[in-house]
Amino acid sequence: YNMMQNRTYLDWNATTPLRREARDAMTAAWDVVGNPSSIHGEGRRARGLMENARATLAAAVGAQSRNVIFTSGGTEANALALSNSLQRDKQAPDRLIVSDIEHASVLAGGQFDPDRIARLRVQRSGVVDLDALRPMLAGRPPALVSVMLANNETGAIQPVAEVADLVHEAGGLLHVDAVQAFGKIDFNIKALNVDLLSVSAHKIGGPKGTGALILAENVIGPRALIQGGGQERGRRAGTENVAAIAGFGAAVAAAVAGRASDMARIEILRDRLEQGFRQTQGKSQAGVIFSHDVARLPNTTLFGVPALKAETAVVRFDLEGIAVSSGSACSSGKVQPSHVLQAMGYGPELVRSAIRFSLGWETTDADIDRAIKAWRKLSGALLRTDETVLEQF
Numbered sequence: 001y002n003m004m005q006n007r008t009y010l011d012w013n014a015t016t017p018l019r020r021e022a023r024d025a026m027t028a029a030w031d032v033v034g035n036p037s038s039i040h041g042e043g044r045r046a047r048g049l050m051e052n053a054r055a056t057l058a059a060a061v062g063a064q065s066r067n068v069i070f071t072s073g074g075t076e077a078n079a080l081a082l083s084n085s086l087q088r089d090k091q092a093p094d095r096l097i098v099s100d101i102e103h104a105s106v107l108a109g110g111q112f113d114p115d116r117i118a119r120l121r122v123q124r125s126g127v128v129d130l131d132a133l134r135p136m137l138a139g140r141p142p143a144l145v146s147v148m149l150a151n152n153e154t155g156a157i158q159p160v161a162e163v164a165d166l167v168h169e170a171g172g173l174l175h176v177d178a179v180q181a182f183g184k185i186d187f188n189i190k191a192l193n194v195d196l197l198s199v200s201a202h203k204i205g206g207p208k209g210t211g212a213l214i215l216a217e218n219v220i221g222p223r224a225l226i227q228g229g230g231q232e233r234g235r236r237a238g239t240e241n242v243a244a245i246a247g248f249g250a251a252v253a254a255a256v257a258g259r260a261s262d263m264a265r266i267e268i269l270r271d272r273l274e275q276g277f278r279q280t281q282g283k284s285q286a287g288v289i290f291s292h293d294v295a296r297l298p299n300t301t302l303f304g305v306p307a308l309k310a311e312t313a314v315v316r317f318d319l320e321g322i323a324v325s326s327g328s329a330c331s332s333g334k335v336q337p338s339h340v341l342q343a344m345g346y347g348p349e350l351v352r353s354a355i356r357f358s359l360g361w362e363t364t365d366a367d368i369d370r371a372i373k374a375w376r377k378l379s380g381a382l383l384r385t386d387e388t389v390l391e392q393f
C-alpha cells in the first residue's frame, strides 16, 4: 500500500487498509451464491462462512457465537446497544449514563429520551472519573452505562472492569464501545464483566460497513432496530452481508494472531515519534502529548502546541505525503473542536492545535523517520503565531 502510492499513512484510527486475508476471504465469498437463511446446500455454504466468522469473533473476545449480532458497523452496534429494552436479572434500565468522551454514535443516546441521559465526566488525563460515577448510580433506579474501552482521539484506556463493578452493584448494565481497542489490546468480555460490546471490522483490516454487537451470556435483548425477516436471532433483520462478514472473520483471525508482535513493534515506533516531537517543538512553547501519563493504546499519539492550527498542519503534512488527522471531528466539511479535549478541560488554543498520529501493522521505521523529518521542516512555520504567515499555507 505505502510503496505503491509513496504515501505514509498515519491515520489508522480513522480506518485501516484491508488485510490480504480479509480480501482473499471476501473474494472467495462473492462466488457463494446461497442465501444464508436457505436450507439447501447453497444456503448452508453461505451460512457456514458466516458462522465461521461468528465463531472467530466470539472466541477473540471470550463470548459465545450465538451472542454475536452482525451489524453495518460500530455505529449501528452502538445504536443497537443503547436500547431501553435490555434486560439482565429481569431489570430493564430506563435511564442512560454515557461518558463525555464517547463516539458520536454513543453520545446520540440510542433509544433513550434526552432527559433520561446523563453525562459522566472525565479527568484531565482523559480517564473517566469513577468518583463522579458513584453518586450518579447510588440510590437511584438502575442505569445502562456506556463507557468506551479506549478513546479514538487520545488512545486513553478506560477502567472498564472497575466501572462494571460499580454499575452491577447498582443493578445496572454496562455497554462498552471497544471499536478502537479491539485488535490492539487483549481483553475478554468475561474478565471485564461487560454486558454489551461493540466492534467494527474496518479498524482491524476488515471491510468498512461491517461490525458487531456482542452480548454477555445472561443479557436479554436488545429489541431489533431493523425488523423483518428475523435474521440474527430476530435482533437484526435483513439478509446478511456474507462476503463482508467473511472478510471480518479473516481480519479478526489475522489481527489476533499478529497482535502481540505487531503492537510491541508499533509502540516502539510511536514512542520514537513522540521523542521526535519533543526534540523539535519550539523552546518557548509548551507542547502536550494528551493522556501521556495514563495507559494508552500502543499505536496512538495526540499531540498539541498552543500556536499550532491543526487543520493547517494536516494540510501541510498531506502535501509532504503524510496522512494524519486533526484531533477535531470533521462532519459535513465543518471542523468542530474536539469534544474529548474539551471534556478533559483544555482551553481552545490547545484544543484546536491537536494532531493525531495513529500507526498500524504496515507502519515502518521509514514512515516514522519521514514524519519526524516533516515535523522538523514544518514546525518552525507552523508554530509562528503571526497569522499572516499561517495564512500563506
Ligand code: PLP
Residues within 6 Å of the ligand: 013, 014, 072, 073, 074, 075, 076, 078, 103, 105, 148, 150, 151, 152, 177, 179, 180, 200, 201, 202, 209, 210, 211
Ligand atoms: N466508536 C469508536 C470509538 C470509533 O472510533 C468509531 C469509528 O469511527 C466508531 C465507533 C464507529 O464505527 P464505524 O465506523 O464502524 O461505524
